[in-house]
Amino acid sequence: MKLKQSPLLVAMLVLALVLSACAGSAPAGETSTGAGAASVAAASQAAVNSAPLAASTAASTATASTAASVAASEAASTAASASAAAGGTGQASAAASTAAAASGSAAPVTPASAGEYLQTIRNRGRLVCGFHGGFAGFGTLDQSGNAVGFDVDICKAVAAAIFGDATKIEFRPLPSAATRFTAVQTREIDILSRNTTWTISRDTSVGMDFAPTTFYDGQGMMVRTAENLTRLEDMGGATICVQSGTTTELNLTDAFRALNLEISPVVFDTQDAATSAYAEGRCDGLTTDKSQLASIRVGLPNPDEHVIMDVTMSKEPLTPAVLQGDPQWHDLVAWVVYGLITAEELGITQENVDTFSASQDPNVRRFLGLEGELGQGLGVENNFMVNVIKGVGNYGEIYNRHLGPETPFNLPRGQNALYRDGGLLYAPPFR
Amino acid sequence: MSTTEVSPTALKPPQSSVNVVTLLRQNLFNGWINSLITVVLGWLVITVLYQVVNWVFTDATWAPIVTNLRLFWVGRYPETVLWRVQACLALVLLLFGLSGGLWGGVVRAVASGLAALMVLLALLPFGGGMRLYLAGTALLLGAGFVGGLRFPRLLRWPTIMLWLLSPLIVILLIRGFVTWSVIPFVDTGLWGGLLLTIFLAVVGIVASFPLGVLLALGRRSKLPVVKGFCVAYIELIRGVPLITVLFMAMLMLPLFLPPHVRVDNLVRVLVAITLFSAAYLAENVRGGLQSVPNGQVEAARALGLNVFQSTVLIVLPQALRAVIPAIVGQFISLFKDTSLVSLVGLTELFGIARGVIEQPEWITVTGGVQREVLIFVGLIYWIFCFSMAQISRRIETRLGVGTR
Numbered sequence: 001m002k003l004k005q006s007p008l009l010v011a012m013l014v015l016a017l018v019l020s021a022c023a024g025s026a027p028a029g030e031t032s033t034g035a036g037a038a039s040v041a042a043a044s045q046a047a048v049n050s051a052p053l054a055a056s057t058a059a060s061t062a063t064a065s066t067a068a069s070v071a072a073s074e075a076a077s078t079a080a081s082a083s084a085a086a087g088g089t090g091q092a093s094a095a096a097s098t099a100a101a102a103s104g105s106a107a108p109v110t111p112a113s114a115g116e117y118l119q120t121i122r123n124r125g126r127l128v129c130g131f132h133g134g135f136a137g138f139g140t141l142d143q144s145g146n147a148v149g150f151d152v153d154i155c156k157a158v159a160a161a162i163f164g165d166a167t168k169i170e171f172r173p174l175p176s177a178a179t180r181f182t183a184v185q186t187r188e189i190d191i192l193s194r195n196t197t198w199t200i201s202r203d204t205s206v207g208m209d210f211a212p213t214t215f216y217d218g219q220g221m222m223v224r225t226a227e228n229l230t231r232l233e234d235m236g237g238a239t240i241c242v243q244s245g246t247t248t249e250l251n252l253t254d255a256f257r258a259l260n261l262e263i264s265p266v267v268f269d270t271q272d273a274a275t276s277a278y279a280e281g282r283c284d285g286l287t288t289d290k291s292q293l294a295s296i297r298v299g300l301p302n303p304d305e306h307v308i309m310d311v312t313m314s315k316e317p318l319t320p321a322v323l324q325g326d327p328q329w330h331d332l333v334a335w336v337v338y339g340l341i342t343a344e345e346l347g348i349t350q351e352n353v354d355t356f357s358a359s360q361d362p363n364v365r366r367f368l369g370l371e372g373e374l375g376q377g378l379g380v381e382n383n384f385m386v387n388v389i390k391g392v393g394n395y396g397e398i399y400n401r402h403l404g405p406e407t408p409f410n411l412p413r414g415q416n417a418l419y420r421d422g423g424l425l426y427a428p429p430f431r
Numbered sequence: 432m433s434t435t436e437v438s439p440t441a442l443k444p445p446q447s448s449v450n451v452v453t454l455l456r457q458n459l460f461n462g463w464i465n466s467l468i469t470v471v472l473g474w475l476v477i478t479v480l481y482q483v484v485n486w487v488f489t490d491a492t493w494a495p496i497v498t499n500l501r502l503f504w505v506g507r508y509p510e511t512v513l514w515r516v517q518a519c520l521a522l523v524l525l526l527f528g529l530s531g532g533l534w535g536g537v538v539r540a541v542a543s544g545l546a547a548l549m550v551l552l553a554l555l556p557f558g559g560g561m562r563l564y565l566a567g568t569a570l571l572l573g574a575g576f577v578g579g580l581r582f583p584r585l586l587r588w589p590t591i592m593l594w595l596l597s598p599l600i601v602i603l604l605i606r607g608f609v610t611w612s613v614i615p616f617v618d619t620g621l622w623g624g625l626l627l628t629i630f631l632a633v634v635g636i637v638a639s640f641p642l643g644v645l646l647a648l649g650r651r652s653k654l655p656v657v658k659g660f661c662v663a664y665i666e667l668i669r670g671v672p673l674i675t676v677l678f679m680a681m682l683m684l685p686l687f688l689p690p691h692v693r694v695d696n697l698v699r700v701l702v703a704i705t706l707f708s709a710a711y712l713a714e715n716v717r718g719g720l721q722s723v724p725n726g727q728v729e730a731a732r733a734l735g736l737n738v739f740q741s742t743v744l745i746v747l748p749q750a751l752r753a754v755i756p757a758i759v760g761q762f763i764s765l766f767k768d769t770s771l772v773s774l775v776g777l778t779e780l781f782g783i784a785r786g787v788i789e790q791p792e793w794i795t796v797t798g799g800v801q802r803e804v805l806i807f808v809g810l811i812y813w814i815f816c817f818s819m820a821q822i823s824r825r826i827e828t829r830l831g832v833g834t835r
Binding site for chain 1: 498499501502506507508510618620621623678681682685686773774775776778782783785786787788789790791792794795796797798799
């Protein structure tokens with residue numbers, strides 16, 4: 001009997017082999033580093049031993065990388081990813097970059113050895129950015145299939161800082177909010193720029209590192225203009241439409257409990273259902289994030305009959321996030337965002353950035369890399385902000401392009417104005 | 432002889448006078464209750480139809496579909512290398528034309544259907560180049576058809592070889608090479624729209640079918656290890672939803688693999704869909720295997736066929752023939768299930784639809800554009816699934832399922 005079954009067995013075995021061969025061949029084609037584990041392991045010891053020497057003799061351009069430093073970074077990469085994959089705290093990578101920083105300070109003319117994350121991105125030749133893909137104004141596809149939106153431009157800015165070219169980037173849509181952090185943890189994406197609220201648990205237990213907030217959102221309330229409501233205190237006894245199971249719902253009850261007012265929330269499964277219920281007049285108010293309220297309002301039959309109250313019930317700082325464990329990579333993302341804000345402060349725009357090369361203002365000169373070596377500490381060229389501004393413009397330009405008066409949203413800057421205009425945007429100095 | 436001969440006029444049925452009025456009276460207005468029901472239902476149908484037609488032609492905003500057509504077809508595939516997709520489509524159509532001419536039967540019906548579709552599309556108001564291309568493909572299909580009909584001996588083997596090579600050609604042409612600048616590499620993350628939907632469905636169907644048959648045979652095997660493995664596999668996969676398998680492939684797999692090994696997203700999704708579909712197919716095929724009477728196997732043995740021969744030549748053909756509807760049902764469901772990959776970040780047809788709905792341009796449209804976009808996408812899915820069902824019915828008729 002066993003003999004007679006054997007052709008079947010053989011056939012199944014062959015199929016299994018073919019399948020595993022297919023699965024095995026795919027990564028070989030896709031792996032950018034392409035180095036076998038064994039050879040990396042063999043090279044790592046030598047590379048670590050010779051790293052200081054290599055650093056001191058390396059060429060002084062920021063992008064140059066000697067064979068030794070590549071090998072070193074690959075070794076670091078293996079170690080760090082292993083620890084990240086094992087759910088570790090990324091100490092290996094931290095150790096690797098501190099070691100790199102030490103060797104850098106010993107020989108300041110060399111480019112600061114890029115952290116392994118930055119080196120991985122360089123080797124790959126493009127930045128992988130996780131964006132929403134279906135959130136109007138922040139991350140959508142335009143008619144030619146390009147990713148567009150506020151969050152998208154933040155990614156482009158980082159790509160411009162690394163490569164001097166805002167197009168060296170791959171966008172990965174992340175429609176499901178639940179899986180976005182897993183995508184960062186598994187290093188599917190280098191940077192998460194997908195209207196993500198910065199919270200303590202995400203920063204600590206989820207293992208993210210958050211760059212500075214790019215968009216300060218908050219939960220708002222839309223009511224009918226005719227009702228003449230201006231404060232939450234006036235809304236006692238009101239019915240309010242809200243999406244169920246969200247922090248929005250909890251924030252709503254919290255806000256009114258704090259005011260000791262009775263309201264009747266009407267909860268819906270989806271935001272669309274809540275919106276249509278409000279439009280049909282089933283509720284006095286509709287609550288969700290203010291940015292979303294603004295786009296809902298313009299979609300209502302008569303936008304002028306509705307008004308978004310000037311109250312904020314919660315803090316929703318939407319912030320780009322990277323994987324915890326590579327301080328240099330986090331620093332780079334953070335300082336690109338700060339740079340966008342600083343550029344607006346200094347009045348440097350996409351159009352006039354070239355005219356600033358003649359500027360005598362030391363702040364401007366340092367900022368644009370005309371003097372000083374601010375880029376080196378981040379592992380990029382000193383004039384990285386010039387590339388960023390040429391690529392996407394300053395913060396105000398990005399904001400106006402996607403959310404400003406020229407767009408259907410017409411969102412006022414509000415909290416997202418510069419500190420000197422009464423907003424919350426405040427960048428530490430570039431020096 | 433003459434006694435059995437009957438006059439031809441005597442056998443003719445009575446000439447029934449069928450006209451509209453009597454038909455209506457007999458079927459819709461035979462009694463006051465039925466008349467009332469007819470009137471009420473008729474009024475309802477007309478009202479609803481009027482509303483629908485009114486909405487389609489006056490209220491609906493079809494602009495998002497017209498302006499995003501390229502997104503719906505190929506997703507983010509770069510415009511400059513779009514000719515590669517067009518070439519693939521032309522190749523497949525040519526092959527269908529040739530096969531239709533060579534073999535007739537179901538393939539010929541499919542070829543005619545495709546030709547009709549291309550002509551229909553060419554009549555739609557696309558841009559000039561696109562219409563020219565569509566008309567060209569229709570002509571190519573027709574030329575292949577005529578060629579196959581005229582020179583069957585000459586073209587038979589080249590056609591078969593080309594069919595066998597076509598998956599490779601299509602994949603290589605669409606994917607391109609990193610090192611060869613004539614057809615540069617296009618990252619699989621950029622594949623999208625209908626192109627990706629069809630790609631997922633075709634690869635899923637082609638790969639899961641043999642796997643499903645093997646699993647079904649394995650489940651009936653008398654070797655405990657093989658049988659145990661197949662039962663465990665089938666029951667494990669059938670016990671979880673496809674979306675969990677997809678999430679597993681997309682998000683969990685990198686945790687299990689060594690860090691420098693990155694499997695392409697599309698490959699992961701393809702493997703997940705194939706493995707999932709194979710488990711269901713296995714159960715369908717097993718039903719067919721059970722329907723083959725034991726006498727068939729015994730007769731095959733008596734004729735001296737070994738297990739392999741009797742399985743491949745006697746049992747499987749009968750088993751598969753019996754379960755064509757179930758298998759095609761599984762394939763149709765697989766085609767629709769590809770829409771789930773939009774949840775794990777691939778922009779196939781449904782993923783594109785979700786993106787288009789959220790484009791800022793349509794924010795100011797009252798009520799949004801999701802109805803229009805979803806109806807359009809639903810129509811595309813329907814066309815494909817309906818065609819698959821039709822093809823299955825033709826195959827059944829041809830193989831005489833249920834009649835012999």
